[in-house]
Amino acid sequence: ADDKQVVTASFDGSIRVWSVEQAGAKVITEGASIIEEMTLSGDKALIKTPTAIARWDLVTNTREALFSWGDDPKNLGTAIPSPDGELLVVPNADWSMELRHRDRPPLQLVAHKAVVTHIEFSRDGKYLYSGSFDGTLRRWDTATGAMTILLEGPAPVRGFAVARDGRLAVIVGDEARMLAADGSPSMLGRGGKWCVLAAE
Secondary structure (H helix, E strand, O other): OOOOEEEEEOOOOOEEEEEOOOOOOOOOOOOOOOOOEEEEEOOEEEEEOOOEEEEEEOOOOEEEEEEEOOOOOOEOOOOEEOOOOOEEEEEEOOOOEEEEEOOOOOEEEOOOOOOEEEEEEOOOOOEEEEEEOOOEEEEEEOOOOOEEEEEEOOOOEEEEEEOOOOOEEEEEOOEEEEEOOOOOEEEEEEOHHHOOOOOO
């Protein structure tokens, strides 16, 4: 309660109590914004707040502003960064998406005909995947904006998850399906026990 200690829980079975005010401790503050997500890569921290993405160098304590969408009136007030922070997708109210690059103009991704339920980048940032209540799972090339339909049918695509090896677990209606990296489908299961809110 006094902000002098941090407690962490781990898969190694431990709970550790850390003193914040120890010799050599650093506190880096991302303004007055709430930090929604943080990912670490080496000495860099990618920070997501409700309206911006920034990258901190934890050695030099320098901040690099990457993207901001807080003043954009046409989006839904949220955005998803690529794992390296070089790309950002901003969903719009008309079911389109804007794919922003740090070094060139944005791409407009227009194809979905109903609510977009989930958006996720591949680990290498080369592809963006989007699922929708329109019954489609789409893959977008982040360099060109070219789109491929991976799955299409009458049931809504309620969620999906992208594995490190390129496979996709997809929740379609009350079915759980697997798409191999080459696109070949298989059924994981169907019915009530497979009717889940999210895949991970």
